[in-house]
Each structure stands twice: as C-alpha cells, then as structure tokens.
Amino acid sequence: xxxxxxxxxxxxxxxxxxxxxxxxxxxLLLILAAVIGFGRVLFVALxxxxxxxxxxxYAAESLNPYxxxxxxxxxxxxxxxxxxxxAAPMAWQxxxxxxxxxxxxxxxxxxxxxxxxxxxxxxLFGSDRVTLWQGATFRIERWKSKWQ
Numbered sequence: 001x002x003x004x005x006x007x008x009x010x011x012x013x014x015x016x017x018x019x020x021x022x023x024x025x026x027x028l029l030l031i032l033a034a035v036i037g038f039g040r041v042l043f044v045a046l047x048x049x050x051x052x053x054x055x056x057x058y059a060a061e062s063l064n065p066y067x068x069x070x071x072x073x074x075x076x077x078x079x080x081x082x083x084x085x086x087a088a089p090m091a092w093q094x095x096x097x098x099x100x101x102x103x104x105x106x107x108x109x110x111x112x113x114x115x116x117x118x119x120x121x122x123x124l125f126g127s128d129r130v131t132l133w134q135g136a137t138f139r140i141e142r143w144k145s146k147w148q
Contacts, residue, residue: 037118
C-alpha cells in the first residue's frame, strides 16, 4: 500500500512541472529571438563601422584627390560585401576639408537593417527598418616627392 501512495504523490508534481514549462517556454523563446535579432543588428553595425573606417583610410591615403572619392566608395562597398551585406542600397557620403596635407576627410556609410522579425522591435524603433550610420575621420598625411 505504501508504494501506491508514493506513486500517487508524484503524478501531480509531474503535471505541475509540465504546466510551468508551458508558461515559461514562450517567454524563453521570445528572449532568444530578441537576442538573435539584436545580435544581427549589432553585427551589421560593426560591419558598417569597419567599412566606413576602410573607406576613410583609402581616401586619406590617396595621392590623387580626384580619385580619392572613387577609391573610398569602392573600399566601403567592397568591405560591406566581404561581410555579407548587400552594398547596393548603401548610403554613402565623403566630406573633405581640403585635400592638402593636414586637412581631414570623413567617410560616412549607412545601411538600412530590417527589424520586423525581432519581437517588439518595430514598437521600440517606430519603424520596420533601422538605418545604421557610421563615420570615420582621418587626417591627410600625404608625403609627395618634389617630382609629383
């Protein structure tokens, strides 16, 4: 008889554990989806930062100011492509405060990231897309020989 009493006592506890799991599982899945989604947005932000840095460096190191903008744009786009991001819809801007030695050049890059698959993100950001802008400023230190 004691065996039957102990078996009866464990069955309601198993049902309670099942109900607790059914309550907690959707919350845990929601948190997991949010972490994965925001991780993707953070990855894109870091890739855009790296692309802006690379493009700015190419513009600052260019010996020909007429080709500097093209080199900066191509370096930015190629860096985004290397990170698996489509560079076609990239927003890009290059600001130069003179192309003389000692001037500065700033390369801006922006990419729109869809966030509609992240739970509650459209409510937080107010839109289903977030544009991530990054910029990098470099000082122009060109050392030209007297023959160029």
